[in-house]
Amino acid sequence: xxxxxxxxxxxxxxxxxxxxxxxxxxxxxxxxxxxxxxxxxxxxxxxxxxxxxxxxxxxxxxxxxxxxxxxxxxxxxxxxxxxxxxxxxxxxxxxxxxxxxxxxxxxxxxxxxx
Amino acid sequence: xxxxxxxxxxxxxxxxxxxxxxxxxxxxxxxxxxxxxxxxxxxxxxxxxxxxxxxxxxxxxxxxxxxxxxxxxxxxxxxxxxxxxxxxxxxxxxxxxxxxxxxxxxxxxxxx
Numbered sequence: 001x002x003x004x005x006x007x008x009x010x011x012x013x014x015x016x017x018x019x020x021x022x023x024x025x026x027x028x029x030x031x032x033x034x035x036x037x038x039x040x041x042x043x044x045x046x047x048x049x050x051x052x053x054x055x056x057x058x059x060x061x062x063x064x065x066x067x068x069x070x071x072x073x074x075x076x077x078x079x080x081x082x083x084x085x086x087x088x089x090x091x092x093x094x095x096x097x098x099x100x101x102x103x104x105x106x107x108x109x110x111x112x113x114x
Numbered sequence: 115x116x117x118x119x120x121x122x123x124x125x126x127x128x129x130x131x132x133x134x135x136x137x138x139x140x141x142x143x144x145x146x147x148x149x150x151x152x153x154x155x156x157x158x159x160x161x162x163x164x165x166x167x168x169x170x171x172x173x174x175x176x177x178x179x180x181x182x183x184x185x186x187x188x189x190x191x192x193x194x195x196x197x198x199x200x201x202x203x204x205x206x207x208x209x210x211x212x213x214x215x216x217x218x219x220x221x222x223x224x225x226x
Binding site for chain 2: 104106
């Protein structure tokens with residue numbers, strides 16, 4: 001178990017640019033989640049996958065955000081036409097199926113939009 | 115809707131003091147409850163969990179008991195250490211576990 005890995009750790013971009021983050025979950029886990037966290041707040045749900053299927057997206061998620069999980073392994077989160085309000089920590093987590101199974105988080109990607 | 119409310123911080127304690135961080139929840143089903151800890155610059159780590167009423171989760175000297183009658187899951191530790199300084203998040207998941215709900219976090223600083 002090598003844990004959940006996220007890359008890059010930090011990303012600074014200019015407003016209007018596109019960015020893509022990668023998450024490698026724990027290999028045995030079939031669920032993968034993306035969360036966003038801003039300073040002083042708890043993680044906010046963005047979307048989750050069961051294997052390769054994206055089963056739920058937050059209604060707060062702008063259509064500038066898209067996530068994929070090809071082949072049910074790693075996942076990417078892309079933000080198009082970034083805005084300053086997108087600056088946050090983007091957390092990836094994975095788990096087994098079931099409400100008893102805890103989320104295992106990566107260390108996050110910190111995005112700063114200038 | 116489902117939600118978690120935890121006491122606001124920041125909390126500052128002296129080493130070896132007793133810690134309580136309050137957490138209450140609202141859930142339509144039968145939730146599983148979790149405490150996570152986040153150290154600076156890192157992601158969240160699972161601290162403990164409880165999956166049904168009256169269960170007690172424990173880890174590293176921390177404990178929390180799932181109280182259905184008061185819809186609470188308060189975190190306690192009898193003697194905190196400087197290394198416990200972090201942000202603590204209460205969380206719940208319901209039904210199929212497709213979504214977790216987190217509190218806003220409580221920052222703890224332990225001073226020597």
